[in-house]
Amino acid sequence: MMFLRRPVFVYVILLLSFFPGSAVWAQDSTWGVLPAQWRLQDCFDYALQHNITLNSLRLSRMSSEQDLLLSKAARLPDLRGTASQNLxxxxxxxxxxxxxxxxxxxxxYSVNSSVTIFQGGTLLYDIRQKQLATQVAALNIAQQVNDLTILITQAYLNILLAKENLVYVNDVVTTSAAQVQQGQQRYDAGSIALKDLASLQAQLANDRYLLVTAENQHRQNKLSLKQLLQLPGGYNFEIVAPDTLLANARLLPLQEVVDTALANRPEVKNSELGVAISSLxxxxxxxxxxxxxxxxxxxxSSYARDPDNNYFKQLDNNFYQQIGLTLSVPIFTRRVNKTNEEKSRIAVDQSRLNLQNTRTTLSQTIEQAYINVQNAQSQYDAAVEQLKYTQESYRIATExxxxxxxxxxxFLQQKNLYIQALQNYIQSKYSAALTIRIYDFYRGVPVKL
Structure with a gap:
């Protein structure tokens, strides 16, 4: 899959060349060819081929191309043949x-043709407008690809988070079960009170509840990704975890990323083309x-039944040729032209406001992403330190x-602090990984794990 670097529409055109014939997988009806394990790149590739919204936008682009061909053909002469026969x-x-x-x-019988020679440049303006509309349709695809990329990345990392949390909670349950068994033996020997054994059993029940919750969350996160990819119902899959997951990175200056995004993001180019279209x-x-x-x-030519003149002789005698020019001058249009001009000026001002709003919104979104990365990395660093000390305290309490x-x-207090620190660590690690990739994606860096 190719992600959007500069210029954006070049990549979109390359993506469109793969539709609809060169699918990586067969159609959804052939479930057997779908992979059992998915990498993040597999998810991107599959969504590019099968996402309904993307394919609908591709059809819209094809429709825009037909409008462009029609607009160019308007400069050509037409040709109409008519024939009538009466009794x-x-x-x-x-x-x-x-x-x-x-x-x-x-x-x-007649053949007629007409051609527009001059219309104040309307035909040329219309052609240029349809060309821009085709570019807008391509940019809509690019924007949808960007949105899908972030959503799929978030869903994929949520599954990884749930899987890792599931592993740790499983370990906690196993340890709790061993502690209950040990407590039972000590209670049987009379070395601990019944309330201490009950406390261990209650902790085990609580840990098992956490395990069930983690399993449910894992299933729900898988369903979210499945819905994003629009995979067939009943199909089960697993995702491939990366060997390492980068949770810390050097951040580029905010203004540098904003400038790059404003120059290359499809939503900005789309709004710029909106100004050009309204100007036309x-x-x-x-x-x-x-x-x-x-x-x-x-x-x-024409003929009428006449005993003195046969059919072909009449056609020859009545054959005529005509050529001419027609000049139409608008003198008084009851303010139609003036109203259309003023409304077009308003539309130009509105499109400029839309462009300004798009730029402002994108800048604010990137600034929020920048803040999110800073916050997530700070939380991750704090969570690492918190886990280090609570893990050691829990180890000592266990001994x-x-x-x-x-x-x-x-002991139970130290254990609960450890479980909380462990969950904070896992959450902050994947949150940091996600925010880093989103921030880099705004400057055109492909998402990779």
Whole structure:
């Protein structure tokens, strides 16, 4: 998969070349070819081929291309052929003074053509407008790819987080079960009170509840990714965990990332093209004040049933040719042209406001991403230190429990502090990993784990 670097639309065009024929996997109906394990890149590739919204935007782009072809063809002359054949019945005065009923046949045949020679530049403006609309359609695809990339990355990391949390909670449950077994033996020997054994059993029940919660969260996170990828129902899969997960990175200066994003992000280019399109609407509205000059030509013939002239002779005698020019000058349009011009000016101002809002929103979003990275990395560093000390305290308390010198209240408190620190560590690690990748993605760095 290619992610969006500069210029954005070059990559979009390359992505479109793979649609719809060169799918990495077969259609969803062939479930057997879907992989059992997915890397993050596999998720990106599959979404590029199968995401319904993306494919719908691709169809919209194809429709825009057809509009462009139609706009270019408007400069060409048209050609229309017409033919009519009539039978006429009625009474008419004959030479002998009678009124017999007669049936007559007649026909006309013609070929007509017309072409717009000058229309104030409207045709050229329309062609340019349709070209920009095609670029907008491509940028819409690029923007959707960006949105999908972030959503899939977030869902993928959530699954990794849940899997790692599941491993640790499993270890905690195993340790708690061993502690209950040891406590039972010591209670049977009379070395601890029943309330101490009950405390250990309650802690085991609580740890098992945490395990069930972790398993449910893991299943829910997998479902979220499955829905994003629009995978078929009933299909089970696993994701591949990376060997290492970068949770710390050197941050580029905020303004540098903002400048890069403003110059390359598809939403900004889309808004810029919106200004250009509305400006062409204004130019077309002004062109309506100009006269329209068109050329036309026709070839035709006709015949009527006549005993003295046969069919082909009449067609030859009645054959005509016509060529001419038509000039249409708008003199008074009841303010139609003036209103269209003023509304086009308003649309230009609105598109400029949209561009300003897009730039402002993007800058603020990147600044928030920058703050998120700083916060996440600070939390991760603090969580690492917190886990280090609570793990050591829990280890000491566990050893004291084994030799029977631990206070049960202090032991359980140390254990709960350890579990909380462990969960904080896992959460902060994946939060830091996600925020780093989102921030880098705004400056055009492909998402990788």
């Amino acid at each position: 006429t019945g009625g009474k008419s005065l004959a030479a002998d003074g009678s009124y017999p009923y007669r049936i007559g046949a007649a026909g006309t 609407d204004l130019a077309k509205a002004k062109a309506a004040y100009w006269p329209t000059l068109s050329g036309n030509g026709a070839l035709g 004291q429990l084994k030799v029977g010198v631990a206070n049960m209240v202090d």
